[in-house]
Amino acid sequence: MNAISALLRRELTLAMRRRGDALTALFFFVIVASLFPLGVGPDPKLLHLMGGGVVWVAALLAAMLSLGRLFAADHADGTLEQLILTPTSPVVWIAGKILAHWLVSGVPLILMAPVLGIQFGLSGAELAVLMWSLLLGTPALSLIGAIGAALTLGLRGGGVLVSLLVLPLYVPVLIFGAGAVDGAISGLGSEAHLSLLGGILILAFMLTPWAVAAALRISIE
Amino acid sequence: MSGFNLYKYSSPATFYVLAGRLIPWFYAAAALLGAAGLYVSFFLAPTDFQQGEAYRIIFIHVPAAWMSMFIYLAMAGWAALGLAFNTRLSFMMASALAPTGAMLTFVSLWTGALWGKPTWGAWWVWDARLTSELILFFLYLGFMALQAAIDDPRRADRAGALIALVGVVNVPIIYFSVKWWNTLHQGASVSLNTAPSMAAVMLAGMLVMALAVWMYAIAAALSRVRCIILERERNSQWVAQMLGAEPHPHPNLPLEGEGTNVEGI
Amino acid sequence: MLEGKSLACVRGERTLFSRLDFALGEGELLLVQGANGSGKTSLLRMVCGLLAPEFGEISWHGEAIASCRERYHADMVYFGHAPAVKEDLSAFENLDLACRLAGFPAGRDDVKGALGYLGLGHCLDLPARSLSQGQRRRVALARLLLTRARLWILDEPLTALDQAALHLVQSLLGEHLAKGGMVMLTTHQPVAVAGVVPKTLQLS
Numbered sequence: 001m002n003a004i005s006a007l008l009r010r011e012l013t014l015a016m017r018r019r020g021d022a023l024t025a026l027f028f029f030v031i032v033a034s035l036f037p038l039g040v041g042p043d044p045k046l047l048h049l050m051g052g053g054v055v056w057v058a059a060l061l062a063a064m065l066s067l068g069r070l071f072a073a074d075h076a077d078g079t080l081e082q083l084i085l086t087p088t089s090p091v092v093w094i095a096g097k098i099l100a101h102w103l104v105s106g107v108p109l110i111l112m113a114p115v116l117g118i119q120f121g122l123s124g125a126e127l128a129v130l131m132w133s134l135l136l137g138t139p140a141l142s143l144i145g146a147i148g149a150a151l152t153l154g155l156r157g158g159g160v161l162v163s164l165l166v167l168p169l170y171v172p173v174l175i176f177g178a179g180a181v182d183g184a185i186s187g188l189g190s191e192a193h194l195s196l197l198g199g200i201l202i203l204a205f206m207l208t209p210w211a212v213a214a215a216l217r218i219s220i221e
Numbered sequence: 222m223s224g225f226n227l228y229k230y231s232s233p234a235t236f237y238v239l240a241g242r243l244i245p246w247f248y249a250a251a252a253l254l255g256a257a258g259l260y261v262s263f264f265l266a267p268t269d270f271q272q273g274e275a276y277r278i279i280f281i282h283v284p285a286a287w288m289s290m291f292i293y294l295a296m297a298g299w300a301a302l303g304l305a306f307n308t309r310l311s312f313m314m315a316s317a318l319a320p321t322g323a324m325l326t327f328v329s330l331w332t333g334a335l336w337g338k339p340t341w342g343a344w345w346v347w348d349a350r351l352t353s354e355l356i357l358f359f360l361y362l363g364f365m366a367l368q369a370a371i372d373d374p375r376r377a378d379r380a381g382a383l384i385a386l387v388g389v390v391n392v393p394i395i396y397f398s399v400k401w402w403n404t405l406h407q408g409a410s411v412s413l414n415t416a417p418s419m420a421a422v423m424l425a426g427m428l429v430m431a432l433a434v435w436m437y438a439i440a441a442a443l444s445r446v447r448c449i450i451l452e453r454e455r456n457s458q459w460v461a462q463m464l465g466a467e468p469h470p471h472p473n474l475p476l477e478g479e480g481t482n483v484e485g486i
Numbered sequence: 487m488l489e490g491k492s493l494a495c496v497r498g499e500r501t502l503f504s505r506l507d508f509a510l511g512e513g514e515l516l517l518v519q520g521a522n523g524s525g526k527t528s529l530l531r532m533v534c535g536l537l538a539p540e541f542g543e544i545s546w547h548g549e550a551i552a553s554c555r556e557r558y559h560a561d562m563v564y565f566g567h568a569p570a571v572k573e574d575l576s577a578f579e580n581l582d583l584a585c586r587l588a589g590f591p592a593g594r595d596d597v598k599g600a601l602g603y604l605g606l607g608h609c610l611d612l613p614a615r616s617l618s619q620g621q622r623r624r625v626a627l628a629r630l631l632l633t634r635a636r637l638w639i640l641d642e643p644l645t646a647l648d649q650a651a652l653h654l655v656q657s658l659l660g661e662h663l664a665k666g667g668m669v670m671l672t673t674h675q676p677v678a679v680a681g682v683v684p685k686t687l688q689l690s
Contacts, residue, residue, distance in 0.1 A: 002586060002589075002591060003586060003587050003588075003589055006583055006586035006587055006591075007587060009583075010572075010575070010579075010583045010587075013574075013575065013579070014572060014574055014575070017574040017575075018574060076568070077568050077569070077570060077571065077572065077573075078566050078567070078568025078569060078570035079570045079572065081534075081536060081564070081566055081568070081570070082564070082570045082584065082587065082588070083587065084536060085534060085535070085536070085559050085562070085564050085588075086559060086587050086588050086589060087556045087557075087559045087560035087588075087589050088587075088589065089556070093587075147383075147384075147387055151367060151380045151383065151384060152367070152370070155370045155371060156370065157370060158370075161366055161367060161370055164359070164362060164363045164366050164367075165363040165366075165367060165384060167359070168356050168359040168360050168363065168388075168391075168395070169387070169388070169391050169395075171356055171395050171398060171399070172391075172394050172395055172397075172398035175398040175399065175401065175402045176398060176401075179401075179402060179405065182405075188405075196398075196401075200394070203394075207390070211383065211386075211387055214304075214383055215380070215383055218376055218379040218380050218383060219376065219380065220536055221375070221376060221536070221537050221538065372498070373497070373498055374498070374499075375496075456499060
């Protein structure tokens with residue numbers, strides 16, 4: 001436990017000293033979402049219908065963009081080897097690293113989402129659902145994405161490759177996340193979507209650290 | 222161990238020869254079954270009273286779609302075997318299956334579009350099955366791209382195997398979510414589910430075609446795995462002997478007898 | 487007691503070594519020698535458990551390292567090519583966190599003392615970015631002063647060190663061996679540890 005709190009503290013300190021990285025992904029999120037009205041036109045009704053989906057797609061892309069930071073720097077400077085050689089079970093410290101990554105790259109997206117929602121004319125209740133869906137969905141994105149990040153460590157063109165590996169796996173999260181907001185807009189309710197999203201999160205939390213541990217072993221050999 | 226020795230066939234050298242003997246039979250079976258299946262589907266099967274002649278594309282579309290899904294399962298199965306027992310041949314089988322699977326996925330998407338135009342009036346509809354098939358296509362591409370990006374064969378094998386397993390866990394979730402999404406957004410659209418009940422001849426044609434695709438897939442995968450074996454083992458003695466040449470003077474040639482050790486399970 | 491039996495290493499298509507045996511007992515120093523590309527680093531990574539041997543087995547006190555991983559890693563410290571020093575953290579933070587992560591938390595004064603011993607007393611709070619290559623390696627080597635691990639696996643620990651640091655590291659090795667520790671190391675420089683005759687393992 002001591003080792004995990006040390007790891008979390010280290011990750012957060014590093015993120016604080018490299019605020020620029022997290023901010024870049026956040027601005028990317030804002031810009032992508034803001035491009036859609038320019039592409040499809042300013043019709044408020046259309047934008048209101050699209051809002052949830054657009055914010056979710058933008059969040060997905062921003063989450064994917066930040067995956068590179070998860071293991072690459074530690075791999076390059078030898079820290080990853082040292083982590084693997086600690087007596088702590090890899091599943092535990094991997095979960096810790098992913099948690100830290102989500103705190104740094106996922107939470108800002110959730111906090112920024114209402115601002116983007118307002119651009120698309122979402123109401124207060126709809127914004128709340130949007131935030132809930134992101135709160136349940138972005139950790140799942142970090143967990144699933146970690147597998148791709150671990151498998152592509154040190155490969156040429158790793159960034160593009162990660163997107164090819166990870167985006168198809170993100171489909172269920174996108175469907176239920178954006179679906180929750182749509183449910184709120186259409187009045188059909190979003191509980192079912194949010195529960196399914198929660199289910200995916202639990203499943204991802206239980207399975208992905210093992211897959212990431214295996215992937216890191218493969219990549220580090 | 223007496224009698225049939227399974228491990229003997231998990232050695233690439235033995236398997237190379239065995240596969241070479243089997244391939245012509247599978248290709249022949251594929252050709253015969255394909256000819257029979259096409260005859261049944263295009264000449265014997267009755268014209269559909271709703272969709273006319275255009276429906277006949279499903280005799281290619283459906284078997285290709287079935288096989289594309291089954292191959293992904295088979296790939297993941299070989300991958301799991303490889304990771305569990307560290308058998309190189311299993312990894313090679315997984316990589317050999319991927320291009321055939323991707324090709325069949327593409328065929329099923331393409332024929333789906335050809336069928337969709339006269340039937341639904343559009344080349345592409347976001348039907349649950351078509352969308353899942355599209356995502357399956359992306360999964361195949363991801364697997365192949367990952368293996369292509371890794372130079373070290375050992376890492377390529379294992380990384381590919383892992384992503385295939387992750388994919389196979391996700392496929393049902395993806396399929397379920399896409400279906401859910403589809404029913405919410407489209408309501409009752411024309412779907413492949415509601416195809417009119419099939420005449421016995423049509424079913425027979427479909428099954429024969431499915432068998433033909435099956436045989437073709439096995440033959441293609443075996444041919445590809447032979448190429449992979451040759452490429453991976455090009456510096457080993459059995460390849461040199463088989464090709465009737467002197468062993469390639471390689472400074473790091475594995476020591477005699479080591480091949481079997483390394484091979485082992 | 488660390489033992490390797492008929493180890494083989496294949497990288498890509500090249501067999502780097504095969505049928506390699508070694509044993510390392512308490513108080514012994516094992517020097518791994520060989521030309522560039524002969525597989526020294528691969529062997530050390532294999533002994534750490536980072537790289538699975540193509541063939542053969544490595545055991546720690548008679549048990550395969552894969553089956554007693556946690557105990558083995560608690561008893562081992564590895565110093566690799568990359569010093570595992572974060573540029574954005576200070577020398578103090580780097581060492582402090584490295585010890586905590588490895589499961590042997592050391593007090594503030596111990597950490598400062600270790601850095602001081604290796605001649606970094608004046609740059610405790612400087613970000614590692616501003617340290618030289620040799621200084622960064624000293625930060626990483628300072629772990630050796632704090633760890634209680636009995637087995638040290640050191641890959642080129644002497645590279646980029648000045649004369650004074652060379653002497654410090656060699657005396658550190660001597661103390662560790664005198665206490666019954668074990669060291670496996672690769673180097674291109676001559677190593678002289680007082681009172682110890684190193685075993686050598688030649689990779690061709």
